Amino acid sequence: MLISGRGSNLQAIVDAARVGECPIDIATVISNRAQAPGLRNASAAGIDTVVVDHRDFSDRVSFDRALMKQVDRHEPDLVVLAGFMRILGDAFIDHYAGRLMNIHPSLLPAFPGLRTHERALAAGVPQHGATVHFVTHEVDGGPIVTQAQVAVLPGDTPQSLETRVLAAEHRIFPIAIRWFAQGRLRVANGEVLLDGQRIPIYDLSDSGTQENLNGLRR
Numbered sequence: 001m002l003i004s005g006r007g008s009n010l011q012a013i014v015d016a017a018r019v020g021e022c023p024i025d026i027a028t029v030i031s032n033r034a035q036a037p038g039l040r041n042a043s044a045a046g047i048d049t050v051v052v053d054h055r056d057f058s059d060r061v062s063f064d065r066a067l068m069k070q071v072d073r074h075e076p077d078l079v080v081l082a083g084f085m086r087i088l089g090d091a092f093i094d095h096y097a098g099r100l101m102n103i104h105p106s107l108l109p110a111f112p113g114l115r116t117h118e119r120a121l122a123a124g125v126p127q128h129g130a131t132v133h134f135v136t137h138e139v140d141g142g143p144i145v146t147q148a149q150v151a152v153l154p155g156d157t158p159q160s161l162e163t164r165v166l167a168a169e170h171r172i173f174p175i176a177i178r179w180f181a182q183g184r185l186r187v188a189n190g191e192v193l194l195d196g197q198r199i200p201i202y203d204l205s206d207s208g209t210q211e212n213l214n215g216l217r218r
Ligand code: GRF
Pocket: 003, 004, 005, 006, 007, 008, 009, 010, 038, 082, 083, 084, 103, 104, 105, 166, 169
């Protein structure tokens, strides 16, 4: 798992694995920042951590190569980008094609890139949310595994919206990883299918409803 910062998605995945909702072993957590708070979460969960600081490399290719070396030591089935804030180069993406998953805080294809909550508010959209997708060469553009939407409420600030979107991220990311681990995902014509079926967008605007929770725990 690759991180750059806070590590709340990492923690959500660790928690889901611990209670048997995500059948995975997290082999290692790699951060490009030594100060990333998420490294502490990983260590507390007994996961091996490594720092590959991008500032130690003169270009992206050599950074990516060093990162790949650390990842490949573990021969992972899946490489998870959980708040990893560096753009990865073509060689890295090709090397992990079909087994590189990212979470993005918007309903892609809307708002790729940064400051998504602020931009969603400025655009006046009624719904915002989060997307788990496979990574391809197009930044924030690969096949979508699953999405969760939340309603934008009157009076929302970027922070209040972020809080609700982050809660949605924590729900869908472990589930998407579980589906991958169970071998239930297939990409056909750029679309990800679960057990051969299209995956609906989950509405987590009222995330306490049992119906939504049941829908999510498939
Ligand atoms: C999340 O909003 C994620 O979607 C984005 O970066 C943030 C990481 O948060 N890519 P955390 O480090 O998992 O708390």
